[in-house]
Amino acid sequence: MSIKVCNVSYVYHRDTPLETVSLRDVSFDVDPGEWIAVVGHTGSGKTTLAQMLNGLLFPTSGEVVVDGLKLYPKAPHLKSLRRKVGLVFQYPEHQLFAETVLDEMMYAPKNFGIPEDEARRNIEKTLELFDLDENVLSKNPFELSGGQRRKVALASIMVVEPDYLVLDEPTAGLDWKGREALFSILEDFRTKGTAIVQITHDIEMVLDHCDKLLVLENGRKKLWGTPAEAIEELAEKPVKGLVLPEVLEFAHSLRNAGLNVPLTWDEKSLLEAIEREVSSCIS
Amino acid sequence: MDVEEGRWVSVVGDNGSGKSTLAKQLNALLVPTRGVCFVMGKDTKDPSLQWEIRKDVSMVFQNPENQIVASVVEEEVAFGPENLGLTSVEIEERVRWALKVTGLFEFAHRPTYALSGGQKQRLALAGALAMKPRCIVLDEATSMLDPEGRKDLVEVLTRLHHEGMTVVMITHRLEEILFSDLTAVLSRGKLAFYGETKDLLDSTTFALLGIKEPPLFKLWRNLKSRGLLEESTYPTVRNMVEDLVERLCL
Amino acid sequence: MHFLEHLSLGQYVPAKSFIHSLDPRSKVLAVMFLITSVFLANTTLWPYVIWFVLIVIISSLSNISFKTVVTSTRPVLILIVFTLAINLFFADGRELFRIAFISITEEGLLTGIKMGLRLFYLVLFANITMMTTSPIELSDGIESLLSPFKRYGLPAHEFAMMMTIALRFIPTLLDETDRIMKAQLARGADLDSGGIIKRFKALIPVLVPLFVIVFQRAEELAVAMEARCYRGDYGRSRMRPLMWGVCDSLYLSAILFISASGVILDRWIL
Incomplete structure (x- = not known):
């Protein structure tokens, strides 16, 4: 049970003057309960990759296999795989269309042929996870606040209980409170066994949460590893368009200046290390 | 609050704290329901002065896509000056200048839809600059950009500020207040802090102001x-x- | 990246060329002459050869490859084939051959080809004009051509500005549509199966968000335009005022001559 991406390449506008290669020979796996961050600059191919995990785009070469089944155009299992792999686009609140939140949340279950009573139970559970009140169901999604609309949009995807959740810049446009609320919801899903693939250009945001990072540069896999491994490399060899956390930059510069501090993005442990170093310097 | 000419002011606060409403007051796009707002000595409530105010105070908005009128870069920059009724020589000159300042000169004849997000936002800034304003108001103009786009935009602003431009930058990224002389913190529609950015940095009141340090x-x-x-x-x-x-x- | 990636009906291609540098008014008038003549010349196939040569010449004068011009008609190809088919199958006349119960007649074949070609040329002429004229120029030109009717209450400027904005937002809205379609597909939507009613129903989750976004964009754009001192036609000048030159007069006379001779040849000589 996993998503396997093998040697995937993707070319837009093939055989036209506008031909552009978006992805080149990218491979990685997503195992159940893992949190993968796909990080890259604008145009690095990360959004293309996200759409491939869900069968919205198909690789020009290479293959994407979800739970042992390969994705290809018009595959008979495409719809059931789309249920397994939830995909949240950037600004998901822009996809809301129904008159009530209930109808919005029933849309995906109906499409996937989930019986109504089961869907109802799922909706209740999902609302609770998103910390949304029952009475929101009868409201018009367009009456809600921006943060709540985002939650409803996410909930309307999570309600079919996908095993994998792919999110494209899920925190765009949220303030830090909204961001923190979202991350705690995602952590809840992860502990329940849902794998998370988060697509972002902001590496600082994902370091504390993800198990593994996939760094893309101009469509190529630049790096694949745990956050600790990734930052070691990124600090030495910067990748186009990626900005490291400032605390990490600071630690890196100090280390280059000869101070023995760990490469960390955690401000508390860096403070302790600096104090230790300074006292040993003085003594 | 008062903003002196030539300063760089940051306005920070959470979603719904009233930042954008404040920004639109400066350009007379919104007028106060109570109280008064004077821009360069002109009352924003006076309909006969609003057009004059907009000549002095230009705005760049959050979504670059929704403020571009034309399909070609140079035509887009010319839109503002054309509304001022300038001569074509003067317009061309301003367009050239604004495109150079924002580093878009080589794109002058490109279609606007082919630009990246960061370039589109610099184009919006060029369109604002071509009005030759005395003050630029940026309403969350960096929030939809990637780090590179943000950096480029801030660089242009820094240069303009050195040449005497007044900058009012609405943002929710606290790192961005470092460029400014003054910072205002809004919380639920109220001014929670307004003063030198340095004083805000020194204070331990970030948490009290409801923003994350x-x-x-x-x-x-x-x-x-x-x-x-x-x-x-x-x-x-x-x-x-x-x-x-x-x-x-x- | 798009379901709709091939839908690029007459997108402006910025370049420097003879045709690009012409006054938009001469181009708009020229395309009107051409389209009229294509509709008037309908007895023989000869004028279509003339139009073909003309298009080759215009495309070479505009630095846009002939292939690009022709492929730009792809979105309406179905319509052209449909026109051809309708005439082919449903015209009376001398039977050429018969497939099952459908008889193909000589008259049907001829009118089918002519109607199809006519539509093809119509789109071709319109597209080559749009590809060589930026939307702002185009709307300035149309505004200027319509301005005599202003005194009869025709809102020429508003009409032209609406056109500019509509053309500017076509690529943006295509992207947007593509995104929403994909987002709903990811939620299990079935957009391309079932009968007409089912398909239309399936499109509601795409159309509603699209309308919401269009209105939101329109509102934000209006504010942004106001912030840039826009107040309609009043006191507005142009960076490139329209200038009618010798080239324009020459170009327009040439086009007028060719279209008229096409019609005359077709009707009275051949």
């Missing part, structure tokens, strides 16, 4: 309180490293 700021404050950094050091990576290295004589 960037980790580097926290580290900077802790290092200072332990006497490891000079009082005057600014919380940027470069300043902090230089200061610390000097102190430890490495």
Whole structure:
């Protein structure tokens, strides 16, 4: 049970003057309960990759296999795989269309042929996870606040209980409170066994949460590893368009200046290390 | 609050704190329901002065896509000056200047839809600059950009500010207040703080103001309180490293 | 990246060329002459050869490859084939051959080809004009051509500005549509199966968000335009005022001559 991406390449506008290669020979796996961050600059191919995990785009070469089944155009299992792999686009609140939140949340279950009573139970559970009140169901999604609309949009995807959740810049446009609320919801899903693939250009945001990072540069896999491994490399060899956390930059510069501090993005442990170093310097 | 000409003011606050409403007051796109707002000595409530006010105060909005009128870069920049009824020579000159300042000169004849998000936002800035305003108001103009796009935009603004431009920058990224002389903090529609940016950085009241302090700021404050950094050091990576290295004589 | 990536009906291609540098008014008038003549010349196939040569010449004068011009008609190809088919199958006349119960007649074949070609040329002429004229120029030109009717209450400027904005937002809205379609597909939507009613129903989750976004964009754009001192036609000048030159007169006379001779040849000589 996993998503396997093998040697995937993707070319837009093939055989036209506008031909552009978006992805080149990218491979990685997503195992159940893992949190993968796909990080890259604008145009690095990360959004293309996200759409491939869900069968919205198909690789020009290479293959994407979800739970042992390969994705290809018009595959008979495409719809059931789309249920397994939830995909949240950037600004998901822009996809809301129904008159009530209930109808919005029933849309995906109906499409996937989930019986109504089961869907109802799922909706209740999902609302609770998103910390949304029952009475929101009868409201018009367009009456809600921006943060709540985002939650409803996410909930309307999570309600079919996908095993994998792919999110494209899920925190765009949220303030830090909204961001923190979202991350705690995602952590809840992860502990329940849902794998998370988060697509972002902001590496600082994902370091504390993800198990593994996939760094893309101009469509190529630049790096694949745990956050600790990734930052070691990124600090030495910067990748186009990626900005490291400032605390990490600071630690890196100090280390280059000869101070023995760990490469960390955690401000508390860096403070302790600096104090230790300074006292040993003085003594 | 007062903003003197030639300063760079940041306005920060959470979603729904009233930042955008404040920004639109400066351009007379919104007028106060109570109280008064004077821009360059002109009352924004006076309909006959609103057009004049908009000549002096230009705005760049959040979504670059929704403020571009034309399909070609140079035509887009010309839109504002054309509304002012200038001669075609004057318009061409302003367009050339604005495109150069924003680093888009080579794109003058490109279609606008082919630009990246960061380039589109610089185009929006060029369109605003072509009005030759005395003040630029940026309403969350960096929030939809990637780090590169943000950096490019801020660089252009810094240059303009050095030449005397007044900048009002609405943002929810606290790292961006470092460029400004003054900072205003809005919380639920109220002015919670307005003063020198340095004083805000020094204060431990970030949490009280309802905004989250960037980790580097926290580290900077802790290092200072332990006497490891000079009082005057600014919380940027470069300043902090230089200061610390000097102190430890490495 | 798009379901709709091939839908690029007459997108402006910025370049420097003879045709690009012409006054938009001469181009708009020229395309009107051409389209009229294509509709008037309908007895023989000869004028279509003339139009073909003309298009080759215009495309070479505009630095846009002939292939690009022709492929730009792809979105309406179905319509052209449909026109051809309708005439082919449903015209009376001398039977040429018969497939099952459908008889193909000589008259049907001829009118089918002519109607199809006519539509093809119509789109071709319109597209080559749009590809060589930026939307702002185009709307300035149309505004200027319509301005005599202003005194009869025709809102020429508003009409032209609406056109500019509509053309500017076509690529943006295509992207947007593509995104929403994909987002709903990811939620299990079935957009391309079932009968007409089912398909239309399936499109509601795409159309509603699209309308919401269009209105939101329109509102934000209106504010942004106001912030840039826009107040309609009043006191507005142009960076490139329209200038009618010798080239324009020459170009327009040439086009007028060719279209008229096409019609005359077709009707009275051949």
